[in-house]
Amino acid sequence: xxxxxxxxxxxxxxxxxxxxxxxxxxxxxxxxxxxxxxxxxxxxxxxxxxxxxxxxxxxxxxxxxxxxxxxxxxxxxxxxxxxxxxxxxxxxxxxxx
Numbered sequence: 001x002x003x004x005x006x007x008x009x010x011x012x013x014x015x016x017x018x019x020x021x022x023x024x025x026x027x028x029x030x031x032x033x034x035x036x037x038x039x040x041x042x043x044x045x046x047x048x049x050x051x052x053x054x055x056x057x058x059x060x061x062x063x064x065x066x067x068x069x070x071x072x073x074x075x076x077x078x079x080x081x082x083x084x085x086x087x088x089x090x091x092x093x094x095x096x097x
Contacts, residue, residue, distance in 0.1 A: 001066065002073040003047045005059065011078065012050040019046060034062070043071050 006012040012033065019031040030044035047066075051059060066072035 001043050001045065001047055001071045002076065003049060003063065003066070004076045004078065005049045005051055006078045007051045009050045012048050016048055019048070 004015070006015065016031065016033055023029045023031050029046075030042075031046045031048065032038055032044040034047055034049045049059065049062070063072060063075060
């Protein structure tokens with residue numbers, strides 16, 4: 001499962017709409033928006049996460065959990081230049097490698 005992190009819910013919603021159009025044409029391509037109640041047991045191909053939903057330690061925790069159960073693929077960060085300035089993310093990102 002690949003994860004895409006967006007900084008705002010609005011941007012995530014816009015991208016979710018675009019990905020949904022793709023998944024209609026390709027039923028095997030599944031996209032889900034992360035929220036605490038989402039069922040990840042059916043592992044989507046792409047998990048969209050909004051960074052404004054929770055603080056960076058929560059994001060790191062989610063990514064580590066996905067890594068620990070061996071389903072984390074790549075992590076893509078929209079506006080990555082903003083994220084690297086967050087010291088907690090810089091400190092914890094080596095745990096994902």
